Amino acid sequence: MKHIINTLVLLTIIALTSCTPKISSNFTNPQPKLSINDEVAFLDIEHEIPENTVKIGDLRFQDSGFSTDCSFNSLLTQARNKARANGANIVKVVDKKEPGIWSTCYRLKIELYKYDGNVSSLPQYELKLG
């Protein structure tokens, strides 16, 4: 009985602490932080990066094994927060693995860029509320 209780407590701790995806980041050229009023564009695989951009860094979203908050829109929202914190206003998806047999999560490779032009004029992915 004690063993069962210990297992249940362990499972609960795992369930409560491991629901976010694993994020790896590498910022090679961080810039001053952007405010909430600065727009950030989402460029999906098919959208091209405009000219005159500066690369700020890379992000990688992986399945931690217990991730539940890992829809495409949710990952992009998290990427936007990282982008603003490092001065980037373009979130470019360079590799996208959709949920399947091995994972219920989207897994993304993202590049972050700083663009001096108006990002709202770029062809981009429109974020949806899950």
Added chain:
Amino acid sequence: MKYILLSAILLFSSCATIISGSRQEVKITSEPSEAKVYINEIEVGNTPVEKNLKRNQEYSLILKLDGYETYTTKLERKFNAWYIGNIAFGGLIGILIDPITGAIHKLKPEKVNGNLKNGTTYTTKGEKLFIKISLNIDENSEKIGQLKKI
């Protein structure tokens, strides 16, 4: 005794998912009303506004109204006490299912150092979350006129 135990396990499997569901209704009102509401920077309407949000994620909440300061906060995920039903009754299925559906969480406005953001109040009725926000007048703006209904 075994039957009672088995019934309890089946009954309380996925406790939070059954009781709360994977989404939570959130109603946002403001004083004054008609403020534009943005959830995760997506415009969702003017106050009062109601949305059915997934429980498994956090949201940014922004309210904008001309002549008033922009209001920002977060909706955070907190622990949903219904999940304890799984542990209390050993519902192994529920222990696994509730985190997957997100029912292990409930949404609440962000607290900093234990306090809600100034001008924010909230209540919950059943599973529904009601948030009321008092907007502050923007001191940099100046009223220059008023439209009249004809």
